[in-house]
Amino acid sequence: xxxxxxxxxxxxxxxxxxxxxxxxxxxxxxxxxxxxxxxxxxxxxxxxxxxxxxxxxxxxxxxxxxxxxxxxxxxxxxxxxxxxxxxxxxxxxxxxxxxxxxxxxxxxxxxxxxxxxxxxxxxxxxxxxxxxxxxxxxxxxxxxxxxxxxxxxxxxxxxxxxxxxxxxxxxxxxxxxxxxxxx
Amino acid sequence: xxxxxxxxxxxxxxxxxxxxxxxxxxxxxxxxxxxxxxxxxxxxxxxxxxxxxxxxxxxxxxxxxxxxxxxxxxxxxxxxxxxxxxxxxxxxxxxxxxxxxxxxxxxxxxxxxxxxxxxxxxxxxxxxxxxxxxxxxxxxxxxxxxxxxxxxxxxxxxxxxxxxxxxxxxxxxxxxxxxxxxxxxxxxxxxxxxxxxxxxxxxxxxxxxxxxxxxxxxxxxxxxxxxxxxxxxxxxxxxxxxxxxxxxxxxxxxxxxxxxxxxxxxxxxxxxxxxxxxxxxxxxxxxxxxxxxxxxxxxxxxx
Numbered sequence: 001x002x003x004x005x006x007x008x009x010x011x012x013x014x015x016x017x018x019x020x021x022x023x024x025x026x027x028x029x030x031x032x033x034x035x036x037x038x039x040x041x042x043x044x045x046x047x048x049x050x051x052x053x054x055x056x057x058x059x060x061x062x063x064x065x066x067x068x069x070x071x072x073x074x075x076x077x078x079x080x081x082x083x084x085x086x087x088x089x090x091x092x093x094x095x096x097x098x099x100x101x102x103x104x105x106x107x108x109x110x111x112x113x114x115x116x117x118x119x120x121x122x123x124x125x126x127x128x129x130x131x132x133x134x135x136x137x138x139x140x141x142x143x144x145x146x147x148x149x150x151x152x153x154x155x156x157x158x159x160x161x162x163x164x165x166x167x168x169x170x171x172x173x174x175x176x177x178x179x180x181x182x183x
Numbered sequence: 184x185x186x187x188x189x190x191x192x193x194x195x196x197x198x199x200x201x202x203x204x205x206x207x208x209x210x211x212x213x214x215x216x217x218x219x220x221x222x223x224x225x226x227x228x229x230x231x232x233x234x235x236x237x238x239x240x241x242x243x244x245x246x247x248x249x250x251x252x253x254x255x256x257x258x259x260x261x262x263x264x265x266x267x268x269x270x271x272x273x274x275x276x277x278x279x280x281x282x283x284x285x286x287x288x289x290x291x292x293x294x295x296x297x298x299x300x301x302x303x304x305x306x307x308x309x310x311x312x313x314x315x316x317x318x319x320x321x322x323x324x325x326x327x328x329x330x331x332x333x334x335x336x337x338x339x340x341x342x343x344x345x346x347x348x349x350x351x352x353x354x355x356x357x358x359x360x361x362x363x364x365x366x367x368x369x370x371x372x373x374x375x376x377x378x379x380x381x382x383x384x385x386x387x388x389x390x391x392x393x394x395x396x397x398x399x400x401x402x403x404x405x406x407x408x409x410x411x412x413x414x415x416x417x418x419x420x421x422x423x424x425x426x427x428x429x430x431x432x433x434x435x436x437x438x439x440x441x442x443x444x445x446x447x448x449x450x451x452x453x454x455x456x457x458x459x460x461x462x463x464x465x466x467x468x469x470x471x472x473x474x475x476x477x478x479x480x481x482x483x484x485x486x
Contacts, residue, residue, distance in 0.1 A: 010222075014217055018217075025205045025209075029204070043209050046205065046209060047213050051220055058222050112197065115193060
């Protein structure tokens with residue numbers, strides 16, 4: 001039972017902690033991958049977040065909040081890492097897009113590329129909001145809890161993130177047209 | 184593809200396109216790293232993760248902010264330069280045999296297990312010491328027997344190598360007595376639902392005094408390392424039987440004692456120095472040992 005595992009991990013039981021995070025690891029990794037758009041950095045972020053979670057677990061008084069707490073730690077680590085990378089203007093390794101796709105996949109490669117470019121233009125905080133909403137399916141109230149912001153703020157930030165994504169895609173489309181004409 | 188109708192649907196589909204699985208080696212590395220990473224006491228956690236904004240944070244900090252021996256307030260005395268209290272001479276404990284360290288030049292007491300995320304400088308030689316990662320950098324003078332347990336940009340820990348700390352660490356992984364230095368907007372999130380103040384040192388101290396869950400001393404003016412602010416001693420009010428909204432029924436706010444020294448910086452978040460003791464009876468002696476060190480603090484405010 002997770003409640004017992006959290007309690008045991010809080011007492012320093014490393015095996016309990018690993019048992020706790022193992023079934024959550026793929027989803028957590030997915031969050032990191034989608035925010036950071038880079039597999040290596042996502043692995044680093046996930047590891048750092050999990051070690052921080054272990055280090056600070058005694059601060060978690062309510063075991064039932066473990067998942068929300070852990071996601072918040074991870075999202076904050078990803079945002080900090082993405083912010084550093086943006087400042088350094090590092091060219092990240094692009095995520096491969098030729099992996100196994102869902103059977104009802106309707107996105108063209110061009111769409112995926114455009115989404116990738118548009119998403120990368122967003123600030124890390126907006127990326128995180130979109131990942132929480134579209135990857136985890138979080139409602140604004142759940143986003144608010146995860147990010148530690150008021151629900152109204154979460155709603156407005158989600159709206160702004162969609163708007164920014166739309167603007168980024170439109171800018172990318174205009175650029176593509178211009179490049180096509182000049183080619 | 185950028186029409187209004189498309190954006191949300193496209194993002195839904197894009198994020199669900201590929202199953203994402205984490206490699207086993209990633210979790211293997213985590214297992215290895217946590218084997219080297221000690222867990223930290225709850226009362227340290229809150230001010231390190233300043234982005235945490237929930238009742239959880241309130242709870243965590245509660246166990247931290249808790250404190251004060253009103254009698255400890257009697258130790259305060261005015262002085263020249265730094266006028267924070269505490270006048271007795273330091274009484275370092277006998278240093279333990281050093282142990283292997285995470286860095287070649289860093290040595291910690293044998294009983295202490297440092298973290299890999301923000302390891303400190305270890306056992307400090309008597310004399311002048313300077314932080315490495317903390318912003319702003321702080322220089323100070325320590326007697327023999329003190330240890331820098333953690334040094335991050337937003338978090339700096341000092342503790343004496345004493346039998347009390349050794350025993351507490353062996354029993355719980357916590358230190359009994361320690362000093363934390365951190366730049367913070369709001370160090371005392373006692374109850375998230377009540378927390379509004381993120382202002383100056385004086386405003387933060389006033390908010391602490393007004394908090395019905397805390398028993399506090401009267402804030403006094405202090406100057407440390409060229410920065411002025413407020414000093415206040417705190418504990419959870421023994422007569423307070425409520426819990427912060429959202430707290431679990433089993434929450435335990437503890438009986439620690441904390442002296443908080445809140446220092447203003449121009450256009451920056453205040454710096455907070457916490458002197459905490461998990462055992463109330465030991466707090467006065469710890470203050471007497473610690474305050475001369477704090478009085479010697481000099482911050483590099485250019486950072």
